[in-house]
Amino acid sequence: MPPEPFRHHVLIADDDEGVRELFSEFIRQRGYHVASVRDGRAAVSEVERSQGLYSVIFTDLSMPGADGFTVLRAARTASPHAYIVIVTGFASIDTAIRAVREGANDYLTKPCSLGQIEIALQRAGEHFKLRHYGSLIEQSSGLEQRLRTIEQSLARIEARLASRPPA
Numbered sequence: 001m002p003p004e005p006f007r008h009h010v011l012i013a014d015d016d017e018g019v020r021e022l023f024s025e026f027i028r029q030r031g032y033h034v035a036s037v038r039d040g041r042a043a044v045s046e047v048e049r050s051q052g053l054y055s056v057i058f059t060d061l062s063m064p065g066a067d068g069f070t071v072l073r074a075a076r077t078a079s080p081h082a083y084i085v086i087v088t089g090f091a092s093i094d095t096a097i098r099a100v101r102e103g104a105n106d107y108l109t110k111p112c113s114l115g116q117i118e119i120a121l122q123r124a125g126e127h128f129k130l131r132h133y134g135s136l137i138e139q140s141s142g143l144e145q146r147l148r149t150i151e152q153s154l155a156r157i158e159a160r161l162a163s164r165p166p167a
Helices: 017-029 040-049 068-078 093-101 114-163
Strands: 009-013 033-037 054-060 083-088 106-109
Touching: 009 017, 009 040, 017 033, 017 114, 033 040, 040 054, 040 068, 054 068, 054 114, 068 083, 068 093, 083 093, 083 114, 093 106, 106 114
Parallel strands: 009 033, 009 054, 054 083, 083 106
Antiparallel strands: none
């Protein structure tokens, strides 16, 4: 399980009520905040109005209202760093490749086991850790540059002070 699951909000978009309930309960038991919607149009609306709240999104590929690719694009726009999992009962190499090209992080075929959901959550946790560490590295790089600038300024000040005649 990823660290601090309570910080993550999960959206489940699937037109199959049984799948929504199973996924929701399983993920909620792991300490995540979970919301679910029953069609693609509701999923698009939810991700757009959520202002990036959802860090993990499970979306069925084939739903009424809008398909999973439409949900994926809306989610990438609303929450560019979200971990998005496409779930489909009609898996094909073409849809898997398209999903990855359009920004999906994972692709599961139905029926999928709860173990596969657990692995997707673990991958999401790793995804967020890597983003966090990457951000820290960027910050430290910026700090190193600022430190060099300060050291250069101090060296110039010391040189000026050293060249002044004694008082």
